[in-house]
Amino acid sequence: MTQRVVVDPVTRIEGHLRIEAETSPGGEITGAWSSGTMVRGIELILQGRDPRDAWAFAQRICGVCTLVHGIASVRAVEDALDYQIPPNAQLIRNLMIGAQYVHDHVMHFYHLHALDWVDVVSALKADPKATSALAQSISSYAKSSPGYFSDVQKKLKTFVDQGQLGIFANGYWGSPLYKLPPEANLMAVAHYLEALTWQREVVQLHAIFGGKNPHPNFVVGGAPAPISLDADTLAATSVNVQGLEIVKNVIARMQAFVNEVYLPDTLAIASFYKDWFRRGEGVGNFMTFGDFPEDGTGDPSKWLIPAGVILNRDLTTIHPVDLNDPMQVQEFVAHSYYGYSTGKDTGLHPYDGQTNLDYTGPKPPFEQLDVAKDYSWLKSPRWKGNVVEVGPLARVLMLNAKGFEPAVELTQKALRQLDLPLEAVYSTMGRTAARTLESKIVADQMSTWYDALIANIRKGELAVFNDAKWDPSTWPSVARGVGFMEAPRGALAHWIVIRDGKIDNYQAVVPSTWNAGPRDEAGKPGPYEAALMDRHTLADPKQPLEIQRTIHSFDPCIACAVHVVDPQGEELTQIQVR
Template sequence: MGIIQTPNGFSLDNTGRRVVVDPVTRIEGHMRCEVNLDANNVIRNAVSTGTMWRGLEVILKGRDPRDAWAFVERICGVCTGCHALTSVRAVEDALGIKIPKNAHLIREIMAKTLQWHDHVVHFYHLHALDWVNPVNALKADPKATSELQQMAGPNHPNSSPGYFRDVQNRLKKFVESGQLGIFKNGYWGNPAYKLPPEADLMAVTHYLEALDLQKEIVKIHTIFGGKNPHPNYMVGGVPCAINMEGDMSAGAPLNMERLNFVRARIQEAYEFSKNVYIPDVIAIASFYKGWLYGGGLSATNVMDYGDYQAVLGDKSTDRLPGGVILNGNWDEIHPIDPRDPTHVQEFVTHSWYTYGDDSKGLHPWDGVTEPKYELGPNAKGTRTRIEELDEGAKYSWIKAPRWKGHACEVGPLSRYILAYAHGVTYVKDQVTDALGRFNALAGTELTAKQALPSTIGRTLARALEAHYCAEMMLNDWDDLIANIKAGDFATANVEKWDPKTWPSEAKGVGTVAAPRGGLGHWIKIKDGRIENYQCVVPTTWNGSPRDPAGNIGAFEASLMNTPMERPDEPVEILRTLHSFDPCLACSTHVMSPDGEELAKVQVR
């Protein structure tokens, strides 16, 4: 291919050494990444590939739309619940169903619980090891670690030298046993790791704390939704009754004791994100102050539908507004309408699907999920053992969504850039405070526009959003209690439960600010059954292959121009890709390597 210039401003050169990372691990699903390096080991071309086919859109055809949430929720076991929420919103939109205020507030608490949990697990258990060397923590001085903790997060109660010494001794026994477990396959000798031992020990300690805390916060889902993962939802509201004077044996899962339990878990989340999570990200980032790579499309094109919906129009600041920013112009925010066929389209020119005419994009209401697996003429290897992909042909199971033809990044960073540009006071204050603390620790003077569009900025935005969600949950809980005290116990609207009340044809769309970005489900209903169902998920936006015009997606763009210390130890590639928290199980549309049907199951 040689050097080509993409319409969205990237110069690609695939003539240099190619490095393949397959699979990309510590993510949900299956992903492959190929990059080309120049003579200085700088990435000059990137090819991102989703390597599995989901097929749920096909499974849903002909089914009852009231059941769709239960199917699509199984798309992913990590972002559990957000697909269900998006689905019931789409069906309710199609059928004109208004849910009770209590149902709205309970859904919001469940969604923000997921958001907080997902962000914390992402950073500590999926992403931190791209920055943190746990083996190096054995060299730390526990007293100096305690001093670092007091400087980074002075309000965390677990910060004594003795506490860090105990954790260090536990870690030492673990390492000396020769069974490193989850820490085994890291590139711990790579000079790309910059933290001093004390910062490594602090981060590993909080890694363990987050393991304990994450299993507590999800109990909110078990109270409101019956279980986790995959809590229960329902079209028209939530499947949990309220009986403030009874106990659970009376058949109502919500009483004052259970609601107070929820309040306590929210408070724990609030304290952890404030005193541990955000300080950790800022402290770790300060040691990587010169590593401002990985921005990609976040520096130019970002998108979100907007969410954290206020109740009945009140608390207008209690939301992150959506929109689209193009070409890095934060002074102009374009609207996005998921109903408009020109706003959201998916292309399959370089995806293993076919539309018949693959040069055209389709709006999700008219979407087609027809697989067409074939390797390009310049690919190397075989269909079942690919050595090198041909990016000039089809090369991914992920489609290519575009806003009016523009590739956009989605995610917490996009939401925060949009909110910052919109002038949302809470977000601007958060960013200003975090950036001030970072600059003080790092000895820099970076502005928001310099720091946010980067791998580090993407990671920081998640931490800030987690704490924002915790604070909003406290408000949602107060509103829920006030509404119940006012005598409102309704949790579901079943006026349109019977399909006989539905129009013969209807279509709707639901959107959610999912942990990885803007999530949309589109549904068409005919004669009481699903005629078409399409999910366009955040990793579809971010992990998309090239479109007919040659625009590259957010994953590929984020890797461009990144220098690598040791190409055979691609920590820089993993660091940036992990910052998106890719969910390939969500984004890809299961079939065998040769494409034949795997199994047919008839349910009686």
């Protein structure tokens, strides 16, 4: 007899996600469904507004991604108006995006995903001396003495004894699915706490270039803060010598934490869970839009992350991506709470996209989804009809396929250390490891972008903004463009149609829509759904740790894909752009 397992809400993610899995009598997952449980209406909010203000609204799609929607939005307007930005502005954007990558990936690993592999309570049984020996055997990180781990253990014991475990309180501690020895668990808990302090420091980079974090400032046409050679100029209004020195130090701290803590911890934990390198892939198709231009020319050959699609794991053939082609990118709503004027079974390119809310599902609370009908507030995007996965795994595969030497060497070194073949990366743990490898690649590259920015400044090239097309009277009566980037969670794009100086249509297709979307009109499952049906067996349906591990490996950001709405349609808040 089959059983339906419901996980609602999935915790340790951003936003609201419901997962349902159907299991066989032996616990094997034979069917899975991903449901975003709140509506997103940002596209409707943006209609009729000045496109130069769009980024300030679009960036509020998510409070975790902080800057990615702002970048995609300003790039969409710049693409529509054929608006070139200065090289310095591109380098500054690269540094800001790069910092977002490293910050986001570290936070995800330690504070959202590691608890799927780390038994926090088990750390109380660890020997601090043995923990110190373990830590020193895998890294040169300074904080690895027996006294340090003893102090962490005492702090953890105080939390447990006083019932103050907080977000740790409802974990499946003691489950036989946890395989780390107590010493590895204690080391991971210590680094969990270290990462909390680290992340407060590294966000300074966003504050220097964008004025604040989260939601730093942006501007269509470049970067918002001018460069000043006056050391006494306030960093809040411009980027000065002192601010640039802080940026340099932040990059160094990022690189050190990735090299000495994050990368060794990932490989150490992965070595105990090699069986998770054999499940959780799903679709076998991967897509990147490309990002990190080296200059302001927009030449794709100079991007750090190349664009393309890999089908059926074939790394020898990279299919080109054209985001303006209506036959390549389409969104379907066959099982979504939206309606199209063209019908539920048709796909629409985002330039022609529609945001027609049409909730037909049951009223909560309900026991299970009617998956034969509509069951999610997410749409189902497809590339030439193919379900594709986006994110760190897609990017690392693309870098390997393109022969990017640092990525190839890093991937091969990690696989040799774990004694695994390349095929192992197509998995739940492979997705997690790819995020770590990518963090090192990006963190290392940040030094190159910083050095290029400093070299430009020393040559007297200080421009960060181009005002050539700031005046709407110079714009065409109708313009359309797409702004894309590689957000930490995957390929992100905003499509905009401008008519008579105002936004006529706006559509954002985000990474978690590509990955978490429901089945399409052909019944093809999305990447979350397919991954859960890829060799998963639940040991205990009441503690579905296996579901959490695979879903968390995608780093869900459902807030990017869905948003809260008042059931009576009343306005909840106002955002004013000055």
